[in-house]
Amino acid sequence: MNFSGVQVAAFLKQVNEQWGYDFxxxxxxxxxxxxxxxxxxxxxxxxxxxxRRIFTDRKAFDWFLSHFTVxxxxxxxxxxxxxxxxxxxxxxxxxxxNINIWHAGCSSGEEVYSLAILLHEHNLLSRCRIYATxxxxxxxxxxxxxxxxxxxxxxxxxxxxxxGGIGEFSQYYTARYGNAIxxxxxxxxxxxxxxxxxxxxxxNEFQLILCRNVFIYFNRALQxxxxxxxxxxxxxxxxxxxxxxxxxxxxxxxxRFETVSKLKIxxxxx
Ligand SMILES: C[S@@+](CC[C@H](N)C(=O)[O-])C[C@H]1O[C@@H](n2cnc3c(N)ncnc32)[C@H](O)[C@@H]1O
Numbered sequence: 001m002n003f004s005g006v007q008v009a010a011f012l013k014q015v016n017e018q019w020g021y022d023f024x025x026x027x028x029x030x031x032x033x034x035x036x037x038x039x040x041x042x043x044x045x046x047x048x049x050x051x052r053r054i055f056t057d058r059k060a061f062d063w064f065l066s067h068f069t070v071x072x073x074x075x076x077x078x079x080x081x082x083x084x085x086x087x088x089x090x091x092x093x094x095x096x097x098n099i100n101i102w103h104a105g106c107s108s109g110e111e112v113y114s115l116a117i118l119l120h121e122h123n124l125l126s127r128c129r130i131y132a133t134x135x136x137x138x139x140x141x142x143x144x145x146x147x148x149x150x151x152x153x154x155x156x157x158x159x160x161x162x163x164g165g166i167g168e169f170s171q172y173y174t175a176r177y178g179n180a181i182x183x184x185x186x187x188x189x190x191x192x193x194x195x196x197x198x199x200x201x202x203x204n205e206f207q208l209i210l211c212r213n214v215f216i217y218f219n220r221a222l223q224x225x226x227x228x229x230x231x232x233x234x235x236x237x238x239x240x241x242x243x244x245x246x247x248x249x250x251x252x253x254x255x256r257f258e259t260v261s262k263l264k265i266x267x268x269x270x
Contacts, residue, residue, distance in 0.1 A: 002032060003047060011035070011047045018055050021065070021135070022198050025222035034068050041067055066138035070217060073107040074155070075114045075148075077212070078244055079162035081263045082118060086164050088261065089239055090122045093207055099128040102206045102233065104197060105214035106132035109143025109190075114160075115210070116186040117172055121165070125189055131204065133195035144192045146182035150175055197226045202233045209234060212264075213243040220249065227253045234268045241265050 003011075008031055009024065016022045023031065035047065042064075044050050054061045076082050093099050103112045112132040119125040134140050148156070157169045173180040195203070197214070209230050215223045227248060230240055240257065242264040248254050257266040 003035060007047055008032070008035065011051055014051060014055055015061075019058075019061050020199075021196070023068075025198065025219050025225075026217055027219050030070070030217045034070070038064055038067050062138070065136055069136050069139075071107045071136065071139055073110045073213075074159070075110045075152075076156060076159035076163045076165075077111060077114075078263070079159045079164075081212075081241070081244070081265075082114060082159075082163035084261050084263050084265060085115075085118060085241075086122070089208065089265065090118065090124060093239075094122065094124060096207050098207065099124065100204055100206045101128055101130045101208045102204070102210070103130065103132040104134075104195070104209060104211040104230075106134050106143055106192070107136075107139050109139075109146065109192070110148065110156075111210070111212065112143070112190055113146065113172075113182050113186055114163075116182075116189055117160070117165070117167075118163075119189075120172075120186070121167060125185070128189060130190045131193060131206075132190050133193050135194070135196045135198075137194055140192045140194060144187075146187045147179045148173075148182075150178050150180050153180060197229065198222065202229065204233070205235050206233055206238055207235050208239045208241070210241040211243075212241060213246070215242060215246040224250045224253060231256050231268065236268060236270045238268050239265060240268065 012023050039045070039050050042050055042053060044053070054064045103115065106112050109132060112130060116125060116130065119128050132143060160169055172186060173182050211230070218226065227250065231253065234240060239260065244264055246264060248257060248266060257268055260267050
């Protein structure tokens with residue numbers, strides 16, 4: 001079913017007024033799919049019924065939030081991207097006195113643990129402070145726990161090897177009752193925080209910002225706004241990594257960056 005623009009706008013306005021989350025600049029097609037999905041999961045047949053559940057009950061809203069955002073992620077997603085980080089970006093970061101990294105839209109953390117492994121293998125982990133943020137508290141809770149199902153390991157080890165990993169992957173986790181928990185050494189280097197890219201501002205200066213597979217859910221105006229936030233948050237010559245299907249479109253933001261790799265890695269000009 002397709003909802004009218006007016007219905008969607010009215011629903012999102014009430015979400016914002018009631019709970020302070022502004023989704024009005026999310027991409028239209030994705031909004032339609034996610035709202036329909038939440039209705040199906042809640043077994044209701046109209047946006048009004050969904051609203052009646054979530055506008056008065058915080059727990060119901062938290063449930064909505066955790067299903068409304070697309071949370072799909074994996075370790076070493078796009079192994080070529082991680083190979084490029086290894087060969088082109090980390091050797092430069094190594095020369096910086098401070099290395100602050102912001103992983104925005106980290107979902108349940110698989111990508112940020114992949115990055116921590118890379119940093120460990122380049123002897124940089126102890127010099128880095130990694131902030132991993134997401135809008136969604138349920139994702140952050142999972143990410144903080146640092147637990148993944150053992151059943152996923154085969155695929156993740158394959159991605160790791162494809163990305164140029166030559167270590168023993170088993171050194172990074174302990175397996176217990178069908179789950180793998182990442183080592184304390186990795187977990188201790190990552191600070192997980194709630195940060196909403198729509199509403200929250202700069203909170204530090206970074207040498208590398210990764211925000212992959214998040215912009216595809218935003219409309220053009222919101223993408224530009226968030227890119228401005230990244231420009232302000234990056235140190236001169238800092239790096240920005242986007243998802244493979246994402247781009248810097250606005251000319252006024254484009255001219256602040258040079259392209260480092262077609263794998264959507266950009267560098268802020270001095
Ligand atoms: C598809 S996942 C991408 C995860 C990971 N970066 C990756 O590429 O595998 C998109 C993530 O963006 C988060 N997100 C969506 N809107 C956001 C916002 N306004 N601020 C921060 N995170 C947001 C979602 O909660 C979700 O965890």
